[in-house]
Amino acid sequence: MAAQETDAGSRITITEIARQAGVSVPTVSRVVNGRSDVSPQTRARVEDLLRRHGYRRRPASSPSRAALLDLVFNDLDSPWTVEIIRGVEEEAHTAGVGTVVSAVHGRSGDAREWIRTLRARASDGVILVTSALESSLHEELRILGVPLVVVDPGGSPGLDVPTIGAANWSGGLAATQHLLSLGHRRIGLIAGPPRLLCSRARLDGYRAALEGAGVTPDDTLVVPGDFRPESGHAGCHALLDLPEPPTALFAAGDQMALGAVEALRGRGLRVPQDMSVVGFDDLPEVRWSAPPLTTIRQPLADMGALAVRTVLRLTRGEQPDSPRVELGTDLVVRASTAPPAS
Amino acid sequence: MAAQETDAGSRITITEIARQAGVSVPTVSRVVNGRSDVSPQTRARVEDLLRRHGYRRRPASSPSRAALLDLVFNDLDSPWTVEIIRGVEEEAHTAGVGTVVSAVHGRSGDAREWIRTLRARASDGVILVTSALESSLHEELRILGVPLVVVDPGGSPGLDVPTIGAANWSGGLAATQHLLSLGHRRIGLIAGPPRLLCSRARLDGYRAALEGAGVTPDDTLVVPGDFRPESGHAGCHALLDLPEPPTALFAAGDQMALGAVEALRGRGLRVPQDMSVVGFDDLPEVRWSAPPLTTIRQPLADMGALAVRTVLRLTRGEQPDSPRVELGTDLVVRASTAPPAS
Known part of the structure; x- marks a missing residue:
């Protein structure tokens, strides 16, 4: 949440991060851009400073650019995938925002590639379905300053990002x-x-x-x-x-x-x-x-829609209503239940 | 196909279109940008010239910008939706291209809003599932110069864009x-x-x-x-x-x-x-x-993947292998069939 907690007026520059870390500006830039030619120690020190200062990599979007959200699944083969996509797309469409759908297949290579393209397309926010993305990638998103919301039908423990689940x-x-x-x-x-x-x-x-x-x-x-x-x-x-x-x-x-x-x-x-x-x-x-x-x-579609509203709130620098929200579940009675045979 | 048939070196300018149409450059610009303050006659004349000259509205993408494809459904409630998304996303991901998923709900208002955001996000190509988009919007896409491929499990007649169906x-x-x-x-x-x-x-x-x-x-x-x-x-x-x-x-x-x-x-x-x-x-x-x-x-996922390869070929100015391709269907025998009761 560091990125959101920083007041826009007090945003720190790369130059100041470089000074505090005792490294050059190009080195900070390499860390920010995810390049591998930085020593682990330097990377850790710079990332710590970026995090502490809530550094936001991207400039404020120009009003003419079309807004995009990234909706990321581990795989697209679960039957409830389409329900979540439907809820997200409808809400995003209403807000004039496009929905980029990706799958990372639980592979860190795919996830890193996705992060790279996320950065290139300057996505405004990310909705992650389940916590499949490894925590190091949560960390990268935080450093990029891209707001993240998790839709989590599985109920994952200990996420420190806004999470939407079911009861x-x-x-x-x-x-x-x-x-x-x-x-x-x-x-x-x-x-x-x-x-x-x-x-x-x-x-x-x-x-x-x-x-x-x-x-x-x-x-x-x-x-x-x-x-x-x-x-x-x-x-x-x-x-x-x-x-x-x-x-x-x-x-x-x-x-x-x-x-x-x-x-x-x-x-x-x-x-x-x-x-x-x-x-x-x-x-x-x-x-x-x-x-x-x-x-x-x-209510998978409703969970997707709420995730959109939450991530758009984060992009405006607002806080979510609650770090974890559970939407209610309902009994639907059809034909597969009856009294026991006597 | 007019947009693709034009040699890149011979692209016509808006000024030349304006001259040939006998209107001002701002008027051509209004037509290109889909504004309503143009008379129907003028619009028709300008669009005809744009089409004949294969005018491409957008400048060539800068190599640093992340590529995007738009995948457009009428609705996201069909159970085969997710199969097509899966095929498209996998192929696009492999090509380093993001997939923006939209639904237009058969409503022309939604479709126009989608065209507007498509333009703003400078999408590289469009994959349309079924021919639900009215033909006037096909026309708008053509004028924008955005390559279009249709995935058409329903078998629509008379589409003059590359179409992928099933046997x-x-x-x-x-x-x-x-x-x-x-x-x-x-x-x-x-x-x-x-x-x-x-x-x-x-x-x-x-x-x-x-x-x-x-x-x-x-x-x-x-x-x-x-x-x-x-x-x-x-x-x-x-x-x-x-x-x-x-x-x-x-x-x-x-x-x-x-x-x-x-x-x-x-x-x-x-x-x-x-x-x-x-x-x-x-x-x-x-x-x-x-x-x-x-x-x-x-083979819905395969149809989606082939649509991605086709639309990326069009973005490079190449022609599709064939204007309409049908992928083979296969009998899958499970437990619901047996010889008749004798």
Whole structure:
């Protein structure tokens, strides 16, 4: 946040940074421009000064130049990608700002190349989806003085940039309460990857709902998944193979729910007659899965739109309302849940 | 193509255009910049001259400026949107070019606003998905001298810009031949909207396969759809209500196929035991529909990548290999097709 905390009138010059670091102006310039011909010690000293003084590399944009935002994904293959792009594009379009979409594929080479082009196109701000960009690149963005906002459906810990997430715990609670209200007592959970906070939040919401209804959580009913359909398929088979299988499933992601539904179909079991299934996300495709899926809606487009408003606020030197905002999740009841077979 | 046909050395100036049109230089400038304070007659005369002389509005890009491509959709809500973005972004990223994604929502106001920002950001080229942009805007792009390539899964008639589509007729043929090879003889078709050439091409491929197998096409087995799941759902019910329903269905779009599968489930019919279903598109989600869908793969990401290579070729003043290219479609066999119940 250093770059935003500096008053525009007091901005430091490269000459002053060079003087304080005891190096030449071209050396500071090399650091600012990401060149490799600077010793690690010198680079660290200069970057520290740049950061402390909130140095902003770029001159104020000329009013005639078209504004651009960068929207950066790790990969463009997740089905919720397009929902976020849609929310970002609509909001940016309304503000007269173009949206540059990139994927860095979790490769630091691609990320560095992206930073280079970001600099060349003088992007006004960056919206990063998930925290996939390594922290050294967060640091480079900070040095460039480009405002950064993270859209983080996964719930990453310890980001010190404005972050927009979803209410994962409340969603896990609502999904499980829905199944309880239908009369289910043995409710399985196909969980998300433990390294993501959203997985833990949804699991905790599931447990809180059970306990709130007087049902003791049974850890044998919780199986691990990784959000991919394959893991929902395998997790569902594991739950069905238990001596006493559940009568309902909460899959902590829609794609895992679809994998579970396919596993049930493969065993000749019907949804919801033989097993109720609740997902999480409300991806567009689950409105027409067979059967249409009961799920928890994550407002991905709204999260993208809020990210645009936040990053545009940062470009004007304003502060975000809150460093971390979680948008509410909603239960959407469709055809994949019913009371247990009596 | 006028803009590309002009030799760089012989480029005409605004002054010369003004002289030939018998108007002032500011008037030509107003036309070039899309201002409204020019009479329709004058505008037509000036635009005709600009076009005939292949006037390129923008100066050659400076080598230091970051290159940008604009990728424009009508809407960002189609499930194949992300496949095209993925193909475009990967290819553009490799070429060091940023991808600006926009949606114009079929509204001419949005399209004009997009043209304005396109001009301001000095985009190097435009990839338009479908021909949704009205032809007057094609014309504006031509006058601006921005190379344009159309990615057109729908098969639009009469575009005079380089266009990349898919082999729709061959896909319809392959889908139907697959069902014939399994032993089906009464094969229903849920067709796409008649206004799109791709719908007709898939229908013709379906008929050609039937005739090639000695089966007389029966028009009562062809029902209309609009590519949305709702229309596949309704179309499937209509086919099931026939006195002699088909034993297999070809839905000319995956989303319609998913709607049909849900209609079958709603009637207690199993896929593929009671009815085989083939889709068209190979959207990512149909790999995990229940059951996983046999379909015709459209190489959407490859179409996007080829569009990038084509538009970059145009920016270098080269000609495309061919004004219209169709990439091949492939049959992908999964679990939704089987021999008819005997």
